[in-house]
Amino acid sequence: MTFQNCIGGRWVPSRSGKLFDNRNPADRDDLIGRFQESTPEDAADAVAAARRAYESWRLVPAPRRAEILFRAAQLIAERKEDFARDMTREMGKVLEETRGDVQEAIDMTYFMAGEGRRLYGQTVPSELPSKFAMSIRQPIGVCSVITPWNFPMAIPSWKIAPALVCGNTVVFKPATLTPLSAVNFVKVLEEAGVPPGVVNLVTGGADVGTLLSTHPDVSVVSFTGSTAVGRTVSQHAAPTFKKVHLEMGGKNVIIVMDDAQLELAVEGCLWGGFGTTGQRCTAASRVVVHERLYEAFVDALVRRAGALRVGSGLDPSVQMGPSVSEAQLATVVTYVEIGRQEGATLLTGGSRLTAGAYARGFFHEPTVFGDVRPEMRIAQEEIFGPVVAVMRCASLEEAVTIGNGVTYGLSASIYTRDVNRAFTAMRDLYTGIFYVNAPTIGAEVHLPFGGTKSTGNGHREAGTAALDVFSEWKSIYVDFSGRLQRAQIDTPEL
Ligand code: NAD
Secondary structure, X not given: XXXXXXXXXXXXXXXXXXXXXXXXXXXXXXXXXXXXXXXXXXXXXXXXXXXHHHHXXXXXXXXXXXXXXXXXXXXXXXXXXXXHHHHHXXXXXXXXXXXXXXXXXHHHHHHHHHHOOOOOOEEEEOOOOOEEEEEEEEOOOEEEEXXXXXXXXXXXXXXXXXXXXXXXXXXXXXXXXXXXXXXXXXXXXXXXXXXXXXXXXXXXXXXXXXXXXHOOOEEEEEEEOOHHHHHHHHHHHHHHOOEEEEEOOOOOEEEEOOOOOHHHHHHHHHHHHHHHHHOXXXXXXXXXXXXXXXXXXXXXXXXXXXXXXXXXXXXXXXXXXXXXXXXXXXXXXXXXXXXXXXXXXXXXXXXXXXXXXXXXXXXXXXXXXXXXXXXXXXXXXXXXXXXXXXXXXXXXXXXXXXXXXXXXXXXXXXXXXXXXXXXXXXXXXXXXXXXXXXXXXXXOOOOOEOOEEOOEOOOOEOOOHHHHHHOEEEEEEEEOOOOOOOOOOOOOOO
C-alpha cells in the first residue's frame, strides 16, 4: 500500500515522485507500505497551507478546539489495538509497550483537550486606579514538529495536541522508520474534525527537516531526537529567531544503595535497561551499585537478563524486540566491542542473534557489562540499545558524582529504603526527571517531561509546561479612568 502526504487537507504524493519502503525490523521481508520521499518543496507547500489555516484556527475558541481533541482521543482509544499492532510491525517494540505508546497519546490528547477550558492566565491588581491588568496566552503561528521513531505516536501527540489547543497550526515530519503511526494519528485528527491545513504531514528525511527549521513562516520548531541533530536544528532556526524546543539524548542512571530491596531494584533495572530494547531516551543504560550489594545484584541481573525472551514483538510471549534498524543494530555491536576493548567485563549477551528467524531481523542479546568505570565510553555515550553498564560505588556521594558525570541530564533514579538518602539524591542529581524506588522510565503525561544539559534547551513537554512552548504571553492593561495615568510615576493620593 502507498501512503501520501497530507497538505492543506488533501492527501497528495510528493513532487519528487519517489517513495521509500517501511519494513518490519523483526522481519525485513515484511513490507508494511511505501511512503512519500518528500522534498523541501513539499514541506514548503505544507508550511504555506499551515500559514493560511492559522488565520482562522487561531480565532476558534479554545474550548471548541478542545472538543476536536476530545473526539480524537476517543477515536484513538477505539483503535488502540490496531494502532499498537501497526506500531509493533514498523518499529519492533513488544505489543504491550506499543499499547502503552498509544495509551500515552490518548492520555495526552485528553489532557490537552482539558486545557482548552483552562489555558489560565493571570489577573492582577493594577498599581493605578481604574485600571485592569491581566495576561493571556496567545498562539504563535506555524509549528514544525520533528519526531524520532522510538515513540511513534506518543511523542507526536506531546507536541501536536498542545500546539493545537493553543491555536497554532502544524507541519509534522515523523521519522522515516515510523511513518505509518504518523499517518494513523493524522487521519484520526482529520476524522475528529481538525480543519484542512491545520495539521499537515510530510514524510521524508533530513532535507525536509532542514526546510522546516529554516522556513521564515515557521514560528516554532519542536524537535525530539539525537543531540547531534538537535544542535543542527537549533543552528538552522537561530537566524529567524524561531522558538526552538529540543528534547534530545540521554544516559540515565539507576543508583542502587546497600539498603535497597534487591529484587525490586533488579526488576527495575531490567525494565529500565531492556524495555523498548533499550531504545528509550530515558533508558537506564547505567547502573551504579553500592559495593556491599554489588555481587548479589549483578548475579541476579545477569540471570534475569539472560533469560529474557527475544523475538518479534507481535508474539505475546516475547519480552524484548529487535533494534529498529540495521544502523541501530550496528551501533550496538560497535559499542559492545568498545566495551570489551575498554576492559569492562562482559557478564551476559554481547552478540547479535542470527539463527533461524532471527536472521531476518535486527536482533541482539540483552547485554550486561560489569566492572565498568565512569569514564569509559560505554558509560558516557548514548548507545540506544540493549546494553547496560554496571558500576560500583562506595557511598551515595560517589554515586551522585558518577550520576552527574555525563553530558546528558534526562532521568535518574535511586533504590533505597532510607528517606534521607532518597531526598539527598533527589536534590543533587541534576536531571529533569527523578524516581525513587522505580526505574528511570515511566513518565506520566501531566507532569513536565524533559532534561538538562545536552538533553534539552530549557523547555519541557507534557503537563501545562508544554503550553509554554506553544504559546506566548501577552500582558494587557485596560485603563478605564479616562485620563493619562503614568505607571511608576503617578502615585495616587491615599
Ligand atoms: P534523529 O536525531 O536521527 O532524528 C530525529 C528526527 O530528526 C527524525 O525525524 C529525522 O528525520 C529528523 N532529522 C534528521 N536530520 C535532520 C536535520 N538536519 N534537520 C531537521 N530534522 C532532521 O533521532 P532518532 O534516531 O530518530 O531518535 C533517537 C534519538 O532521539 C536518541 O538520541 C534519543 O535519546 C532521542 N530521544 C529523545 C527523547 C527526549 O524526550 N529527550 C525522546 C525520544 C527520543
